[in-house]
Amino acid sequence: MSQETEMPTMTAVPEAKPASSEWRAWLETHGPRLLLFARQQTRSPEDAEDVLQDAIVKLVEKIRNDEFVGGPEAWQPYLYTTIRRLAIDLSRRDDRRKRREDSVGAAEGEAQTEAFHPWFESESSDDETRVQLESKLKELPGKFAEVIVMKIWGERTFAEIGETLGISQNTAASRYRYGLEALKKSLGGARRRGDLSI
């Protein structure tokens, strides 16, 4: 194994920025990956946005009341855990409600809604791949998909994922590998046809 290094660069982070612009920058950076996780955890784009908003509000309330231990680097583990818990609560409420409601046509409506709210950024050059990937990721069992989303797009470690899900880091790693293998197999057909570059 060889290694190359370049000169480090050191930059002072500007002080006393207006709070709103710092929040905006933080939301622009971390919002998409948190929303992706919320979408994976919930049944509709609207639910995902509600869950993300509730999680952010809970975080802000803790910060406002000086109850949150740690700085911004500790927010993400908290937010992933909160999003998951809120999504589970919402799912239970929905299950009770749906037993009382007529659900005819609901699946078609959900499919149409999803088409207008893609999980990933759309680039015309690779749009077919994105569509296939998103579709297969949604078909994966949730316990695999959630680890993949947190690991790849949330850039969480297996230890952090284990903490969020209440499992060991080895179990998180196993689910990740199972999930990637399953994703690879399900994408196999598209890859053979030349639709995929993965």
Added chain:
Amino acid sequence: MSFDPTSLEAELRKLSPSTPSDSLLARLEGCAEASWAELDPMEIQRESRLRSFAPARLSPALMATLESAVRDVPFPGNVKIVAFPKHAPAPPANTRSWWSAAAAVAILGASAALLIPAGKSGMPPSANVQTSPRPAAAPAQLVPAGFNRGLSEASDEGVIWSDKRPHRVLKVVYRDQVTLRDAEGKTYQVERPRVEYIVVPAKTD
């Protein structure tokens, strides 16, 4: 009517538990060696390809909603720093805080090491330090406030022949980031790109 379990037990004892699969054995071995949670270069490469698909940006409406939720709360700093005591305090009930201080100094040393590029010319360390670019007004007493070992990309560089065997060369690019904070609370980010070439034996038909 009585039931004699002896014969049934004898039959059951004849059955042998099936052997665990190779993949399960590899997994158990990895867990035992604490290496199961580490990805191999091929897995890192696959992960990098998937990561190239960026999650969709927040819609303007959702961004506005979230911004309104955080509007009244100032964006907090990164970490709370516990200052070193200026005067020798009375002997503490336990020595944990001093161990913490020692650990902080060790982390600071490790962070400082990141600032010094690895020597390539064989010059003595002092010469290396003089040639490294330092900020004009680098503040004293920088305390590490965060570290991020950012994997930025991984690519397959092809196959080479070495020791009469094919080897695949994988290029992994990291972008390490260290956040430091001075006594006045100002934060600094040190960024160091790093490239690793990993050579792994390649399978041949």
